[in-house]
Amino acid sequence: MEILRVENLSKSFHLHNPVKDIKSCQNICFSLERGGFIGIVGLSGAGKSTVLKCIYRSYLPSGGSIRYDSRSFGWIDLAKADEREIIALRRYEIGYVSQFLNVMPRTTAKEHVKNALLEMGEDEKAAERESAEMLSYFRLPENLWDIYPNTFSGGERLRLNLAHAMVKRPRLMLLDEPTASLDNKTKLLVKDMLLRLKGKGTSMIGIFHDLEFMEGLCDKVHNMSEGSFLC
Amino acid sequence: MHLDEKPVLRVENLTMRYGKGCPRCGDSLEKNRCRVCKTVWALNDVSVELFPGEVLGIVGESGSGKSTLMKSLYFDLEPSSGRAYLRDYKDGEVSIWTVGAAERRSIKNNLMGMVYQNPVLGLRMDFSCASNIAEKIIAAGGRSAGQMTERAAELLEAMEILPSRMSEAPRNFSGGMQQRVQLSKALANNPSLLLLDEVTTGLDLSVQAKVLDLIRKIKAKYGVSILLVSHDLAVIRMLADRTIVMLDGKIIERGLTDQILEDPQHEYTQQLVHSLI
Numbered sequence: 001m002e003i004l005r006v007e008n009l010s011k012s013f014h015l016h017n018p019v020k021d022i023k024s025c026q027n028i029c030f031s032l033e034r035g036g037f038i039g040i041v042g043l044s045g046a047g048k049s050t051v052l053k054c055i056y057r058s059y060l061p062s063g064g065s066i067r068y069d070s071r072s073f074g075w076i077d078l079a080k081a082d083e084r085e086i087i088a089l090r091r092y093e094i095g096y097v098s099q100f101l102n103v104m105p106r107t108t109a110k111e112h113v114k115n116a117l118l119e120m121g122e123d124e125k126a127a128e129r130e131s132a133e134m135l136s137y138f139r140l141p142e143n144l145w146d147i148y149p150n151t152f153s154g155g156e157r158l159r160l161n162l163a164h165a166m167v168k169r170p171r172l173m174l175l176d177e178p179t180a181s182l183d184n185k186t187k188l189l190v191k192d193m194l195l196r197l198k199g200k201g202t203s204m205i206g207i208f209h210d211l212e213f214m215e216g217l218c219d220k221v222h223n224m225s226e227g228s229f230l231c
Numbered sequence: 232m233h234l235d236e237k238p239v240l241r242v243e244n245l246t247m248r249y250g251k252g253c254p255r256c257g258d259s260l261e262k263n264r265c266r267v268c269k270t271v272w273a274l275n276d277v278s279v280e281l282f283p284g285e286v287l288g289i290v291g292e293s294g295s296g297k298s299t300l301m302k303s304l305y306f307d308l309e310p311s312s313g314r315a316y317l318r319d320y321k322d323g324e325v326s327i328w329t330v331g332a333a334e335r336r337s338i339k340n341n342l343m344g345m346v347y348q349n350p351v352l353g354l355r356m357d358f359s360c361a362s363n364i365a366e367k368i369i370a371a372g373g374r375s376a377g378q379m380t381e382r383a384a385e386l387l388e389a390m391e392i393l394p395s396r397m398s399e400a401p402r403n404f405s406g407g408m409q410q411r412v413q414l415s416k417a418l419a420n421n422p423s424l425l426l427l428d429e430v431t432t433g434l435d436l437s438v439q440a441k442v443l444d445l446i447r448k449i450k451a452k453y454g455v456s457i458l459l460v461s462h463d464l465a466v467i468r469m470l471a472d473r474t475i476v477m478l479d480g481k482i483i484e485r486g487l488t489d490q491i492l493e494d495p496q497h498e499y500t501q502q503l504v505h506s507l508i
């Protein structure tokens with residue numbers, strides 16, 4: 001059963017100064033099965049992140065549709081959904097993980113994960129317990145939990161990002177080059193974690209540069225070039 | 232899931248002009264000033280909705296109308312036209328700008344809290360912190376001195392000011408502390424709407440971080456809806472769920488905060504985002 005169907009998705013950026021239209025992706029079509037994992041590969045600038053950001057709606061799609069079978073609203077076109085619907089979906093259903101850290105000032109690693117649950121309306125005690133479980137699950141050393149994460153290494157940041165996104169138990173997870181700056185050992189750890197998430201039924205779309213990494217993880221891999229999927 | 236809840240605040244067609252206006256104003260504006268009659272349109276047909284528990288960011292250059300919008304809502308300025316409805320005032324059926332002075336005072340003190348960029352506007356600098364907070368409680372009908380002291384201590388502590396300092400006057404405090412006293416005062420009567428006008432401007436980075444953190448905690452703890460004016464896009468990125476961009480008294484763009492910052496559509500918004508250091 002499908003959870004996501006993308007049809008003829010296109011995105012171009014209209015710049016006013018200097019006046020310029022930049023086509024980032026065009027006529028992207030694919031579908032994702034429930035619990036499936038789609039990988040997107042391609043050179044830098046091919047438009048891979050644009051596809052993910054259109055799904056997450058950080059970018060406004062220029063054309064096409066992104067139909068998502070949500071728990072909250074049923075089938076919904078993410079390309080045209082109301083902002084408040086998108087906010088609700090981000091809060092309860094769709095996660096986004098990148099290699100970059102986006103944490104409020106003066107927020108420790110554990111608080112960062114816990115806040116995601118508090119935002120969903122969970123009570124303090126349950127949020128405390130679940131955030132600790134999630135940090136353990138992603139193997140972030142316990143002595144880092146009460147530390148501000150600005151000083152974390154790439155691998156630690158990624159594990160924190162994954163814990164922050166996964167603690168909400170999203171149905172759809174978007175992974176934007178999460179392994180870009182990791183060493184091989186940490187990559188293997190991340191792969192193991194993603195396999196475990198997949199085993200639990202999370203549907204995922206991920207951008208990776210490393211074909212070896214995707215083996216055994218992705219059910220389907222799309223190769224992108226100059227804004228389109230290569231057939 | 233239902234998203235049909237009433238907005239905490241609904242502003243419709245708010246206009247604030249300085250001057251009489253003329254029939255040519257519509258197509259003779261140079262920025263926000265009419266070339267013919269010289270009328271300045273500080274706010275021009277502005278409509279905004281703020282939903283429960285939401286932070287709505289308002290960005291724009293100086294003179295774009297951000298603070299005028301806030302001051303109109305807090306009755307510091309009388310708008311030329313437009314309507315504003317609060318969910319908690321007569322069930323959102325009566326515009327707050329149609330009621331008399333006494334009713335306005337009651338709305339202001341019971342349902343809203345305001346934090347100004349300049350603490351001098353929000354605090355009585357020579358009165359104690361406790362008196363500043365008590366003033367807001369008394370204005371809303373509170374009379375028990377014991378309860379007022381208790382509430383002042385609770386709020387100051389939540390804003391990380393030692394309750395033992397509540398008898399001191401804000402004049403002796405640093406800028407960051409004064410802003411936190413303003414926040415305490417604004418929250419005194421559990422408002423459903425909090426208006427924050429450039430609250431972190433002029434504060435050094437570590438103090439700014441503390442105030443941001445407190446605002447996030449306020450949102451989580453008190454469930455208050457926040458209208459947040461700032462020209463600092465980093466502040467907006469951290470706190471706002473949605474953002475509107477203002478220019479020359481008009482709203483020129485609105486959207487999810489990350490979408491406004493990563494995929495701005497309007498020429499001015501693109502300039503603003505590209506000017507980020």
